Amino acid sequence: MSQRSRAARRLKTLWDDLRAGDPQAVHAARKLTRRAQAELRVADAGRKTERAWRGLRRAAAPLRDHDVAGGHLRDALAELGVPEDTLAYFDRTWAERRAALLARTDWPGRPPAFDLHSGWKGRARRLIEQDGRKLLRDGEATLAGSDPEQWHAWRKRLKRYRYTLNLLGEVPPVVVGTLEALGRLQDAEVVLGLLHADPDLLRYERDRLIAREEAARQEARARVRELFPALAEQLSRPAEQDGEKAGV
Template identity: 50%
Template sequence: MSKSSKKGKTGTDQRASLGAQLSGLWPALVQGDPKAVHEARKLTRKVGAELSVTGAPKKVRRAWRDLRRAVAPLRDHDVAGEHLAAALEEQGRSPHEIADFRRDWQRRRAELLAGVQWPEQPPLPERPDKFKRRARRTLAHEAQDLLDDTPAVLKAESPETWHEWRKALKHYRYTLELVDKSPDVLLNTLDALGRMQDAEVVRGLLTENQLLPDQREALLARELEARRTSQEQVRTLWPDLKKHLKAQRR
């Protein structure tokens, strides 16, 4: 996936812009614009962290969850297409073959888009009193959970275990950015985890849909290596990330 946005807005400025961001994205989003799809997916994660802190009603949380689920297949398709096209170029495939692949990928995307059931634009409740204090308290709990869970994750073989940890770490990132800026070690870890998850998406699409039969084995091997490399990057980053998480428990 594309790189995590470095040092984003925090606090009041971020809160004021969330609703406006979604309203601005909405017309392009329902038309399936790739950039709008990507930004909307990120926005649902940011809002999800805020809703957890505020204790928003389940109806509101479901509305944002439904939006995230609506855009997820399109975003996964876009990301997988980028990786597959890059892999074909690495293999020295002809421009004609790559152009054929891109046309077929766009056709598949159009079919996905036609099947999307867009929810209504979800609401964004007001923040409660002492919001930052509540955010700090939530942050401390999330940091402790990550410290408890990570040693087992780093030893795990299951991609699903890593994926669940990645979701928890992303949630932590957006909780942190309600009150502070994310450090580079957190963003770099999430970038590595994002590439690992991209590899799983690509491998799933290649296997389940019997795509690119002549190149499938080489492409599967490429993504498996990307997963391994990403995991090693995360293990290397962990000591510094651990220090950051320990500091958030205070």
């Protein structure tokens, strides 16, 4: 028996707000593309559908990164006690930057849709086990170093594992917690990239903002390393246990 993709159904309800650039819709759509990625791995929906979802994810990425970075920067400015006129200037210029990004965004013409066909649960379980072994092996090497690209690549694979697990039931807290720490790490990398790329961006507070994000980066990495033993246990589990626990 086939069933319509949950990501596709949800995306359809967000479509108009997404194309208008609504921040909440952009955030939700970006998350849905990750769920769709997990669904597509078990759906055999074809290259055209896969390209459509990949294009949507890439279209939403600059806006979502802008919104996340802006949130962190504004929180940091408030913590640093900058004057109200500085906050107002930041709000105005950041909104202008977002408007320019939105004007350049090339959204797909319509929301992509696909179905999951009979046997997809078995395929999901096999992928969970394969992903778990690879994440465990690569995680030990990643966490031993500090290469931002390596950490980011491992995070993306863990997100895919998380959404594949979610197709069959609940996601274990250790997976969620690890991804939250990795998300803060990636946000810090994005903010630091912006600050280093543009010396004029918030130049009077720039040094303190860089110090804040560097500290957040270190704290996030430490948290991931702290969680890794429990995560490793989860990654080693047979996928059937997760399915049976969820009543699949």
